[in-house]
Amino acid sequence: MSAVNAVGWRPEMGPAQHPEHESSPHLTASGDKGLMLEEPLIFELGRPGSTGVDIDAVDRAVSPALARFRRKAQAALPGLTEPEAVRHYTRLSRQNYAIDLGPFPLGSCTMKHNPRLNEKVARIAGFADLHPLAPQQTARGAYEVINQLAEWLITLTGMHGVAMSPKAGAHGELCGVLCIKAALEARGEDRKVMLVPESAHGTNPATAAFAGFSIENIPATAEGRVDLAALKARLGPDVAGVMITNPNTCGLFEREMKAICDAVHDAGGYVYCDGANFNAIVGKVRPGDLGVDAMHINLHKTFSTPHGGGGPGSGPVVLSEALSPFGPLPYTARMADGVVHLVEEEDAATMGHSQSFGRMAAFNGQMGMFTRALAYILSHGADGLRQVAEDAVLNANYVLRSLEGVLEAPFGKTGPCMHEALFSDENFPEGFSTLDVAKGLIDEGFHPMTVYFPLVVHGAMLIEPTETESKAGLDRFIASMRSLAARAKNADPSLKTAPHFAPRHRLDETQAARKPVLSWQGG
Numbered sequence: 001m002s003a004v005n006a007v008g009w010r011p012e013m014g015p016a017q018h019p020e021h022e023s024s025p026h027l028t029a030s031g032d033k034g035l036m037l038e039e040p041l042i043f044e045l046g047r048p049g050s051t052g053v054d055i056d057a058v059d060r061a062v063s064p065a066l067a068r069f070r071r072k073a074q075a076a077l078p079g080l081t082e083p084e085a086v087r088h089y090t091r092l093s094r095q096n097y098a099i100d101l102g103p104f105p106l107g108s109c110t111m112k113h114n115p116r117l118n119e120k121v122a123r124i125a126g127f128a129d130l131h132p133l134a135p136q137q138t139a140r141g142a143y144e145v146i147n148q149l150a151e152w153l154i155t156l157t158g159m160h161g162v163a164m165s166p167k168a169g170a171h172g173e174l175c176g177v178l179c180i181k182a183a184l185e186a187r188g189e190d191r192k193v194m195l196v197p198e199s200a201h202g203t204n205p206a207t208a209a210f211a212g213f214s215i216e217n218i219p220a221t222a223e224g225r226v227d228l229a230a231l232k233a234r235l236g237p238d239v240a241g242v243m244i245t246n247p248n249t250c251g252l253f254e255r256e257m258k259a260i261c262d263a264v265h266d267a268g269g270y271v272y273c274d275g276a277n278f279n280a281i282v283g284k285v286r287p288g289d290l291g292v293d294a295m296h297i298n299l300h301k302t303f304s305t306p307h308g309g310g311g312p313g314s315g316p317v318v319l320s321e322a323l324s325p326f327g328p329l330p331y332t333a334r335m336a337d338g339v340v341h342l343v344e345e346e347d348a349a350t351m352g353h354s355q356s357f358g359r360m361a362a363f364n365g366q367m368g369m370f371t372r373a374l375a376y377i378l379s380h381g382a383d384g385l386r387q388v389a390e391d392a393v394l395n396a397n398y399v400l401r402s403l404e405g406v407l408e409a410p411f412g413k414t415g416p417c418m419h420e421a422l423f424s425d426e427n428f429p430e431g432f433s434t435l436d437v438a439k440g441l442i443d444e445g446f447h448p449m450t451v452y453f454p455l456v457v458h459g460a461m462l463i464e465p466t467e468t469e470s471k472a473g474l475d476r477f478i479a480s481m482r483s484l485a486a487r488a489k490n491a492d493p494s495l496k497t498a499p500h501f502a503p504r505h506r507l508d509e510t511q512a513a514r515k516p517v518l519s520w521q522g523g
Helices: 082-094 116-122 140-157 169-186 203-210 228-234 257-266 275-280 367-403 434-443 471-489 493-497 509-514
Strands: 161-163 193-197 214-218 239-245 270-274 294-296 317-319 331-334 340-343 421-423 461-463
Touching: 116 367, 140 161, 140 317, 140 331, 140 340, 140 367, 169 203, 169 239, 169 270, 169 275, 169 294, 169 317, 193 203, 193 228, 203 214, 203 239, 203 270, 214 228, 228 257, 239 257, 257 270, 270 275, 275 294, 275 367, 367 421, 367 471, 434 461, 434 471, 434 493, 471 493
Parallel strands: 193 214, 193 239, 239 270, 270 294
Antiparallel strands: 161 317, 161 331, 294 317, 331 340, 421 461
């Protein structure tokens, strides 16, 4: 079979055969539209025998011992010259959206500008080329960076220590939950239930279940916050703790966080706080002061390196004094002398860390993320980090108040939001939904917001502008959202087929998910 691209067009087809020809009377013979370049699959471009390099012929004779490893058939790899390969991937890159092109209003993701200073620091020789197996005595500078960053994280959160090795948010969640599990085992208790509020991140229940806990839901109030009475009613000797996101996925601060923590502690449990939204409170609120026992911090969100591009993440976990002895090694803690010390395996027994549950990873962590985060922190300083939170909250509330007249804001009347504004498609006519607005945003030149999450809001549209967007930039985005909301409410049929100006029109996403084409066979 011959592969086709997303709209079913092959390079050998003329414009009359192109599936979009009827709706595009000015379609060109090449398939390109000015600088909007049509790009087929790399397998369609490739030709047998083409290559970007000349390779000398080799003796195909192999020993009997190696013969069983020989391919039974030629590898189905595309054959391209070097210019063709470079042009293919460059053309694909032009069809991508990027944080350097415009805002990424993905709620709960904190996709903000990444200062180039951070990248310059991450590329300094000695950091960029540091081998994970390098002897400790040859990497003292790297250890100092890790220790300085750890001290900042401990200070900013008001916690006792931090595990720097978790590689991402979910990895950090698992680390915190394993600390809770180890602490309970040390007490000789077999508590099997982890409480997870409706407003928590979706990874929280998955992480707790992976660690062996059963999950029970705690409902939200009409204001979108944890129902404290329901939580207290469920606490008991079988409850290991609660995993709570604060600020939560509705973009709201849990005002009763201290009371929640006190109630859980009185019942013998621990409190895990999902720190993915720390960007909204950094420099303003210390989770340790509220009674939190464990919290992961997404360095690739709060401290400036946007995720979403397939690059590395980092999810250090800060722990309270109660959970600190159980943290994974290596571990960094503020000791009795008031100084932050790095605890390795050989020092665990003498430094009060003999109850560690082990290691989360083979090595210390993601060095590139550490250098970027520390550069970001040092360039901002304590006052600058506080302004990060203030500006992020200000921008989100500007979006909330600018759109609440045209989009339903389910929690808009409960007071200001935090770092993200939440809307729904409640007032749309039948047949129109959040998906249509999201697709319309692509035509407007914006990456869509987070859609259909959190699940507690029908047709959710979760918008996080972050602190790095200017008022002028927000006004452009708001104008587009107001226009799209009006089109949806007026049942504009063209919105149902958006996007119209993107490299691809609306695709059948359900079919793509259920019957993905994962391989290509030429013929």
